[in-house]
Amino acid sequence: MTTTTPARPATAARAARPAATDRNRLMKFGHWWWALPGILLVLGIHYVATSIGGFFAFTNWSGIGSFEFIGFDNFVKIFQDPSKIGALLNTLFLAFGSVILTNVAGLLLAVALNRGLRTRLALRTLFFMPVVLSPLAVSYIWKFIFDYNGPINLVLKSVGLGDLVTSWTADPTWAIWTVLVVITWQNTGFAMVIYLAGLASVPVEIEEAAALDGAGMWKRFWNVVFPSIRPAVAIATTLGLVNGLRVFDQIMALTGGGPAGATENLATQVYKQSFALGNFGYGAALALVLTVIILFFAVLQQRVTAPRAEV
Amino acid sequence: MFRYTGFTALREVGLWVLALVFLAPFYFLISTALKSDAETLSTNALTPPSAPDFSNFVKVVTATGNSNVMLGLLNSVLITAGSMIVLVLLGSLTGYVIARSTRRWSRATYYLFLVAIVLPTQLGTVPLYIGARSLHLTGSVWGMIILYGGMLLPLSVFLYAGFFRGLGTDFEEAATIDGASRTQIFFRIVLPLMSPATGTVAILAGLIVWNDFFTSLIFLGGSANQTLPVAMYYYIGSLVSSWNQIFAIVIVSMIPILAFYLFAQKRFIQGFSGGLKG
Numbered sequence: 001m002t003t004t005t006p007a008r009p010a011t012a013a014r015a016a017r018p019a020a021t022d023r024n025r026l027m028k029f030g031h032w033w034w035a036l037p038g039i040l041l042v043l044g045i046h047y048v049a050t051s052i053g054g055f056f057a058f059t060n061w062s063g064i065g066s067f068e069f070i071g072f073d074n075f076v077k078i079f080q081d082p083s084k085i086g087a088l089l090n091t092l093f094l095a096f097g098s099v100i101l102t103n104v105a106g107l108l109l110a111v112a113l114n115r116g117l118r119t120r121l122a123l124r125t126l127f128f129m130p131v132v133l134s135p136l137a138v139s140y141i142w143k144f145i146f147d148y149n150g151p152i153n154l155v156l157k158s159v160g161l162g163d164l165v166t167s168w169t170a171d172p173t174w175a176i177w178t179v180l181v182v183i184t185w186q187n188t189g190f191a192m193v194i195y196l197a198g199l200a201s202v203p204v205e206i207e208e209a210a211a212l213d214g215a216g217m218w219k220r221f222w223n224v225v226f227p228s229i230r231p232a233v234a235i236a237t238t239l240g241l242v243n244g245l246r247v248f249d250q251i252m253a254l255t256g257g258g259p260a261g262a263t264e265n266l267a268t269q270v271y272k273q274s275f276a277l278g279n280f281g282y283g284a285a286l287a288l289v290l291t292v293i294i295l296f297f298a299v300l301q302q303r304v305t306a307p308r309a310e311v
Numbered sequence: 312m313f314r315y316t317g318f319t320a321l322r323e324v325g326l327w328v329l330a331l332v333f334l335a336p337f338y339f340l341i342s343t344a345l346k347s348d349a350e351t352l353s354t355n356a357l358t359p360p361s362a363p364d365f366s367n368f369v370k371v372v373t374a375t376g377n378s379n380v381m382l383g384l385l386n387s388v389l390i391t392a393g394s395m396i397v398l399v400l401l402g403s404l405t406g407y408v409i410a411r412s413t414r415r416w417s418r419a420t421y422y423l424f425l426v427a428i429v430l431p432t433q434l435g436t437v438p439l440y441i442g443a444r445s446l447h448l449t450g451s452v453w454g455m456i457i458l459y460g461g462m463l464l465p466l467s468v469f470l471y472a473g474f475f476r477g478l479g480t481d482f483e484e485a486a487t488i489d490g491a492s493r494t495q496i497f498f499r500i501v502l503p504l505m506s507p508a509t510g511t512v513a514i515l516a517g518l519i520v521w522n523d524f525f526t527s528l529i530f531l532g533g534s535a536n537q538t539l540p541v542a543m544y545y546y547i548g549s550l551v552s553s554w555n556q557i558f559a560i561v562i563v564s565m566i567p568i569l570a571f572y573l574f575a576q577k578r579f580i581q582g583f584s585g586g587l588k589g
């Protein structure tokens with residue numbers, strides 16, 4: 001091998017090309033096995049691991065030692081425990097609440113920024129800025145804002161609304177809303193950018209023609225602009241929903257799940273049961289519930305928005 | 312008809328007012344981080360510091376042990392860079408094969424990656440943790456690079472496959488006639504043409520890895536190789552409402568990504584909107 005001249009492999013390869021094997025003809029460019037490492041990695045980390053996790057959901061494994069197969073006991077336990085039902089409801093509340101708020105705010109901002117402004121690029125940069133930051137870091141800033149001695153309460157007192165002052169993140173009613181505010185604040189810029197990209201595809205001529213025909217602002221938006229940004233709506237809501245269902249960092253930083261479990265969602269419960277309390281089987285069952293919910297809404301969302309997106 | 316009118320000017324001013332309110336959290340962040348301990352207690356949240364005090368930053372930068380922020384910064388850089396390399400390399404190769412093969416298995420493989428994008432990580436986390444523990448990959452930078460590479464590969468493959476499909480095969484045909492090998496064609500011709508896709512993958516994946524807390528908390532928590540968010544979490548956990556210090560570490564954690572963003576904000580925004588449209 002070491003005595004082979006550099007020219008040899010090249011000539012050998014050229015000679016072999018006309019007599020290409022079936023395997024080579026499988027593809028004209030590239031080799032099929034180039035995809036192999038990626039496929040194996042994704043199979044292992046996504047599918048095999050998730051399947052094993054799904055299996056453990058039906059056991060009482062504690063993470064070490066032996067375990068028993070206990071059928072649906074974990075799921076029965078989940079749906080009989082009010083605190084887990086509460087976590088489930090919080091999961092849905094945060095997901096749908098954040099999707100609605102971020103998309104409405106993002107669309108309004110996008111429409112306001114879309115045309116004519118001289119400083120639109122600077123404004124876009126500013127409104128998008130929170131998106132790139134770590135949700136954990138952002139949540140700490142907001143924890144201070146919601147603090148009892150924080151800016152919100154100071155402003156409330158100074159405008160004579162001192163009665164409303166409360167410790168927001170420690171208040172059983174308001175704590176979950178603080179989480180929602182933080183998610184919305186951070187993700188509005190993302191929805192805005194998706195909608196700006198969608199709005200850029202709206203032909204100006206058609207909008208002008210509609211205006212000349214006497215269509216008002218609302219009619220123009222509904223009949224001309226909205227149909228062309230439907231794909232953007234589909235993307236922004238699907239991603240928002242999938243991410244909203246697995247919110248974790250914000251809750252851990254703002255409330256840690258408290259007060260008294262009022263802000264727990266499925267993701268924080270999965271973490272606490274599996275890793276803090278060592279109930280791997282039970283934690284896996286909670287994770288399976290979360291997985292089923294996410295897949296259900298992702299598919300539903302595709303069904304609802306995809307056919308219209310092709311209009 | 313869409314001219315700059317008085318109404319447009321009003322809209323512009325209104326949006327700037329809104330932007331200032333929207334970004335008010337950054338004012339609290341900076342003004343509190345620059346207060347001394349005494350001033351944090353004596354002044355209220357809205358007042359700026361009388362004179363900027365940088366001692367909080369010194370404390371943050373010199374913290375040790377579980378809350379070693381500078382070590383966390385280094386680990387975050389290594390893990391993010393390593394994951395980005397894995398994601399660009401494996402993502403482009405896999406996406407290329409999927410886009411260029413017309414066989415049925417390539418369609419099936421594409422769906423394999425597509426489904427994995429929405430599949431939440433929580434269910435697989437426990438088995439992955441057990442697996443990584445038995446392979447001694449928990450608490451290791453290499454383990455995290457493999458893990459993030461696998462977790463985000465579906466996104467990378469999806470983006471690359473979309474971009475490759477939009478690229479005609481003319482360049483490859485021409486290069487084949489000139490006698491270039493398949494490997495040469497890919498690395499010398501096709502991949503360089505994919506720099507918009509590579510930019511999108513690098514920005515999206517880099518941001519997700521850099522900001523990730525859940526996975527790194529589980530796999531690195533308590534180890535010497537903690538990333539920045541985990542170090543920050545432990546550091547803040549050890550402080551009781553010392554907001555000036557908490558905000559100093561929050562600022563330190565934000566500076567790298569904000570600098571990157573303000574420097575290349577157009578690429579960031581294109582990465583988000585262009586990539587997700589594909």
